Amino acid sequence: MTASKETTSQPNILWICTDEQRLDTLGCYGNPFVLTPHIDQLALSGVRFNHAYVQCPVCTPSRSSFLTGRYTRTTRNRQNGQAIDASEILIPKIFRDHGYYTGLVGKLHLSPCSPDVSPFGEPRTDDGYVEFHWSNSPNPKWPNNEYSQWLMRKGKQFQTKPYNGSKYVHQGMSPEYHQTRWVADTAIRFIETTAHFNHPWFLSVNPTDPHFPLDPPIEYLERYLDILEDIPLPKYVSGELENKPNVQKADHIAATNQPGRFSYGDMTDFDQQMIRAAYWAMVDQIDVQIGRIIDMLHQTGQYDNTIIIFMSDHGDMLGDHGIHLKGPYFYDPLIRVPLIISGPGVIANKQRQALIELVDLAPTLLEASGMPFYPGMQGKSFLSLLTEDNQTDHHREDIYAESYNASWRTWDRKPREKIEKYEQKEDLISQPFTTMLRTNHHKLVVYHGEEMGELYDLQTDPNETTNLWSDQEYKNLKMQLLLRMCDRMAWTSDPLPERISPF
Numbered sequence: 001m002t003a004s005k006e007t008t009s010q011p012n013i014l015w016i017c018t019d020e021q022r023l024d025t026l027g028c029y030g031n032p033f034v035l036t037p038h039i040d041q042l043a044l045s046g047v048r049f050n051h052a053y054v055q056c057p058v059c060t061p062s063r064s065s066f067l068t069g070r071y072t073r074t075t076r077n078r079q080n081g082q083a084i085d086a087s088e089i090l091i092p093k094i095f096r097d098h099g100y101y102t103g104l105v106g107k108l109h110l111s112p113c114s115p116d117v118s119p120f121g122e123p124r125t126d127d128g129y130v131e132f133h134w135s136n137s138p139n140p141k142w143p144n145n146e147y148s149q150w151l152m153r154k155g156k157q158f159q160t161k162p163y164n165g166s167k168y169v170h171q172g173m174s175p176e177y178h179q180t181r182w183v184a185d186t187a188i189r190f191i192e193t194t195a196h197f198n199h200p201w202f203l204s205v206n207p208t209d210p211h212f213p214l215d216p217p218i219e220y221l222e223r224y225l226d227i228l229e230d231i232p233l234p235k236y237v238s239g240e241l242e243n244k245p246n247v248q249k250a251d252h253i254a255a256t257n258q259p260g261r262f263s264y265g266d267m268t269d270f271d272q273q274m275i276r277a278a279y280w281a282m283v284d285q286i287d288v289q290i291g292r293i294i295d296m297l298h299q300t301g302q303y304d305n306t307i308i309i310f311m312s313d314h315g316d317m318l319g320d321h322g323i324h325l326k327g328p329y330f331y332d333p334l335i336r337v338p339l340i341i342s343g344p345g346v347i348a349n350k351q352r353q354a355l356i357e358l359v360d361l362a363p364t365l366l367e368a369s370g371m372p373f374y375p376g377m378q379g380k381s382f383l384s385l386l387t388e389d390n391q392t393d394h395h396r397e398d399i400y401a402e403s404y405n406a407s408w409r410t411w412d413r414k415p416r417e418k419i420e421k422y423e424q425k426e427d428l429i430s431q432p433f434t435t436m437l438r439t440n441h442h443k444l445v446v447y448h449g450e451e452m453g454e455l456y457d458l459q460t461d462p463n464e465t466t467n468l469w470s471d472q473e474y475k476n477l478k479m480q481l482l483l484r485m486c487d488r489m490a491w492t493s494d495p496l497p498e499r500i501s502p503f
């Protein structure tokens with residue numbers, strides 16, 4: 001196929017954002033088990049960031065933040081289940097308003113998606129997406145779930161069944177009918193079509209995988225069954241939670257306030273290894289489908305003029321620290337995500353150690369596409385790290401993140417007192433407001449209003465096992481980090497509305 005894009009000088013943007021994918025799930029980031037050749041190839045063709053961090057380890061706050069270039073508190077989308085305010089300007093809207101043809105495939109999740117309050121899918125603001133191929137998850141309850149519609153046209157119904165021998169892993173739809181396949185097919189159609197028009201384009205490709213529930217096709221899971229015993233167990237040191245905030249002890253007993261759910265002490269090594277196997281199998285499948293999408297860029301002659309971003313909206317605990325799901329906490333497996341960028345003018349095969357906040361991505365894309373800076377954005381562009389080989393590998397002094405009552409546990413319709421395990425441990429059920437500051441050397445997490453917090457020395461304790469919060473020797477350091485955090489809290493106040501005169 002030949003394209004007719006001679007008149008286009010602005011780059012296309014292909015922004016792939018998976019859901020809940022940890023950094024250590026890709027070959028290029030050192031995972032020796034997974035099969036991710038296409039994403040690894042993106043890293044060889046572009047810049048791979050080893051220290052990119054989310055602003056909140058939960059879908060809606062994180063996505064609202066990186067799609068606006070604003071911190072979660074500024075967007076006011078601090079929790080899942082909140083609707084993004086219509087005044088928030090999303091980056092696809094800026095692109096559309098500057099002549100880009102825009103599209104979304106898969107998940108957005110900036111507003112409530114639960115079918116009981118959003119029976120016709122996620123309510124939209126003027127988000128800027130011209131094409132909107134929405135499928136928050138495979139849940140068939142929304143009539144406008146395009147994945148469900150696609151299945152229906154093929155005479156199929158979404159179904160999974162527990163995988164033999166594991167309570168935590170399901171056998172998902174076959175590769176031909178999986179949501180990841182639908183995401184890729186839809187993205188491929190978009191790319192194929194847009195090749196015939198002269199507008200530059202911006203496409204968000206947001207598969208739901210590898211988010212829980214773990215339901216890869218059996219074909220992708222099977223590869224791991226023979227090597228199951230080689231899969232490493234979670235990084236958990238028995239007793240490490242004794243000196244950590246109570247909410248983590250509660251999640252160790254039962255994740256997200258739901259008795260029996262991922263009760264760590266009841267799980268076997270087999271369970272833990274099956275969970276990782278299924279999670280990686282979902283990533284392997286994503287990689288195959290990304291390969292198909294990139295093929296279409298090549299086939300249509302658009303590859304050389306397309307900036308490709310691969311990232312995720314947050315990670316997952318996967319049993320590290322004796323906890324499953326995502327807290328939300330600020331352990332690195334939750335907040336440090338893969339970020340790979342390739343495209344015209346981007347250096348090939350480069351690794352960066354610079355601290356990057358995902359809030360920095362939106363202004364970077366604006367600058368890369370020659371568009372004016374939007375004054376509501378709080379991130380700062382790191383374009384020079386992408387385009388200038390000799391640029392000093394530094395961007396920020398520290399990473400700032402927030403989780404203000406963002407936990408699933410605070411959305412518990414059941415009366416708390418009915419949950420027997422927590423009856424005697426009332427203090428375990430906190431609704432944490434937590435703020436994090438991470439430097440290259442230390443991480444501080446404040447649990448506002450509580451005596452216990454977290455402090456880690458990441459150089460001597462990269463796995464964040466030993467909490468130094470109450471250690472007298474670290475008192476001065478803790479005070480210094482607290483002051484830096486206060487600075488960041490002040491500096492992350494909303495820059496809008498703009499001040500346009502002295503009085």
Ligand SMILES: [Ca+2]
Binds near residue numbers: 060
């Ligand atoms: Ca998510």
